[in-house]
Amino acid sequence: MAHYDLIVIGSGTAAQVAIGQVRAAGWSVAVIDHRPFGGTCALRGCDPKKMLVSGEEAIDAAARMAGHGVGGDLAIDWPSLMAFKRSFTDPVPAKQERRYAKLGVDAFHGLARFASPDAVAVDGRTLQAQHILIATGAGPIPLGIPGEELVSTSDAFLELETLPRRIVLIGGGYVAAEFSHLAARAGAEVTILQRASRLLPHFDPDLVGWLTPRFTALGIRIETGTAVTRVERNGDGLQVRASRQGAPDLEVACDLVIHAAGRRPDLGSLDLSTGQVAVQDGRLQLDAHLRSISNPRVYAAGDAAGVGPPLTPVSSHDAKIVAANLLQGPSREPDYRGVPSVAFTVPPIAAVGLSEEAARRSGLKFRVNAASTPDWFTARRLAEPVYGHKVLIDERTDLVLGAHLVGPNADEVINLFGLAIRHGLTAADLRSTMFAYPTGASDIGYML
Template identity: 65%
Template sequence: MSNQFDLIVIGTGTAARVAATRIRAAGWSVAIVDYRPFGGTCALRGCDPKKILVGAASAIDHTRRMQDHGVAGVAHLNWPELNAFKRSFTDPVPAKQEKSYAEKGIHAFHGHARFTGPNSLNVEGNSLEARRALIAAGAEPVRLGIPGEEHLITSEQFLALKSLPERIVMVGGGYIAAEFSHIAALAGAQVTILQRGERLLKHFEPELVDWLMEKFRALGIDTQTKTSVEAVDKTSTGYRVTAASAAGEVTIEADLVVHAAGRVPNLGSLDLDRAGTSVKDGRLQLNDYLQSVSNPAVYAAGDAAQLGPPLTPVSSHDAEVVARNLLDGNRHKPDYRGVPSVAFTIPPIAAVGLSEEEASRKGLKFRKNIGKASDWFTARQTAESVYGFKMIVEEGSGRILGAHLVGPHVDEVINLFALAIRNNLTASALKQTIFAYPTGASDIGHML
């Protein structure tokens, strides 16, 4: 006998939780399904635990920078203690979420959800039917297709390490590689990054990434670009990574090899063909309302939808849009204007709005203001040499089209630029704003 619901939500991350809660509050019967502990990537194995590690590593870095500037003594990371502190945040999450769902009358199912028809699923022998289904199953590491791929650990496994090996290789050059390499290096590991592309962090402006690379070098991180990993072999002492570069074959001995080469929607186990839900190149085919173009009963949100940037706030935004469309009919579209993005390196790098290349491609007329600001008070008072900005401002209107920052506090300051872009504020309006001083935000007027 089937269990009947108005909505079945696949996944228990940010998008799933927001949508399930909103729809249940409107009086619909709701079921939520996950084959992993409830909580999703961000809370359990992504943003939150990563930021715990970044915070500790940042403290070590700050202490080192302030040597000979009034701070004495040597600090170091105690990895087991840091791991225990991180778990004090992550361990309670699944039980808290399950309790919350139960209190709200949301039915929870554990196991793999597999579609058996356009409106039906099977979860470990339980047959479920619903008027609507929401796929919010998150993302998974992309397949690399190289010999020895099984020897690589994921970012999730890195975050769960009880001890940190001495020699670590990061395969890839995006957020995970950049952030985890700084954490590991400040914890005392010897880190090598092997990146197939021409540079790291391709979603950020090249000038700012170049400035940030000074910190990679200062931390002793060996960054090898234009280098493609071809195989990973198990040895008696660890692993041997073989890669190809313009200079020839590269061989590196490592104790740990980390997959940091990107993620794709986690759709493979859902049997979407049985639902009549079309997929192309690994992505759900969705309309402007986050609804399947081939099965109107199915919606998607967050990393599973992949219409907006793969960020937690976008997942929450998508879920709100889907919830409104389910309740009101398809009248709401996601709005990804002014979504800020941050790589939590040490110091962080941040961006919002258009890059210079994107603004040029759109044929917009703009002025560019770029500068390295290592001699500004914000940088000097933290003894941080990496600090800079790049602003893209539309000619005539004065609208801020893009803001790009690297250095102390930019993970917070970027939100002010996001507010400006989303609300069409001008550079003049921001310059006239009186910010508290001395803060990172008090530099905004000088950047514009």
């Protein structure tokens, strides 16, 4: 039986960071994944999605500037855009294989499961380890409805060779917002069926309200307070049935249904009970050091840990914490202060720190600077009708408690507010900073 200092289950961001750090310390490592090496972000999430967004950004820019010095018709060529995406994603698994070989990491393809508290079985072999890191990411939450097998995942959407004419998205969060913008700009008829009372519930409601007209202008149909009850075949297409609060039931005909109703840690195939790894309500039971409370050999990081926000930078941060605890003893704890979050609609919407509602619940005394500002130069020069901000500042300390942005450059400028929150910069510190002008960052002083 092969023995390792560390076995890593999964090959995404958390796995890659942890492997690099423990190998640098001389540990023997094995990595296991039943999918192509590279993980969700590089292959099925952030990076390929953003490659596709580049296409719609170009289309949207041309549409906004029509009549302002730009002429001619542009359209998304979906197969070519997908080929552009694959120019990044296709080489990733082989690059990872080469990296593991260069580092001296043993790489295994197959579905991993615990064979004992200190061993993992894969592809007919059993590997023993001093420590095991669960970095399996997340998967779609089961919908629990008839016809669920007819519903495609976000993974499948990112591999579509041709774009269906009619698309229904179940859910109204990040994935639904991003994919609806992309698909609509590429020519599809898009419907969002959202169980919650509003779209993008993780973002400030005022800013979502400012962004919503962009959905409407694209012809995207949004049905909130709507619970999908069944999906069934209808000739060559599909029929989605849903119930609505205080309204008649809804039926939508389409060619593709996408699951965008949330994700949870992907743990189902691991046989955690054999590994004596405690789990409750589908989540690993971890201590403050990201270590299993029931099996101290086992750690978790990223979406599989389910502790911090489900974002790629959190996966990287978790992995560094786990690596330090493995190498130096369990003393480090993750710190999720000032982690920005972005929905890459066009334009994007972004947030960091406390929401206004959470700040009020906390009892803090703070001032709110909020405005819809499409007349500011940053928006005017791009002919962008959506631009606005909401910034929360502690009255006593002058610290930034939260920042919420929508419009051009929101995905970049939010990082400066994240820097302020994480490192204790005050509103006065930000106001006294001289940013390059005219840039999105140069608006920060006016947002405070």
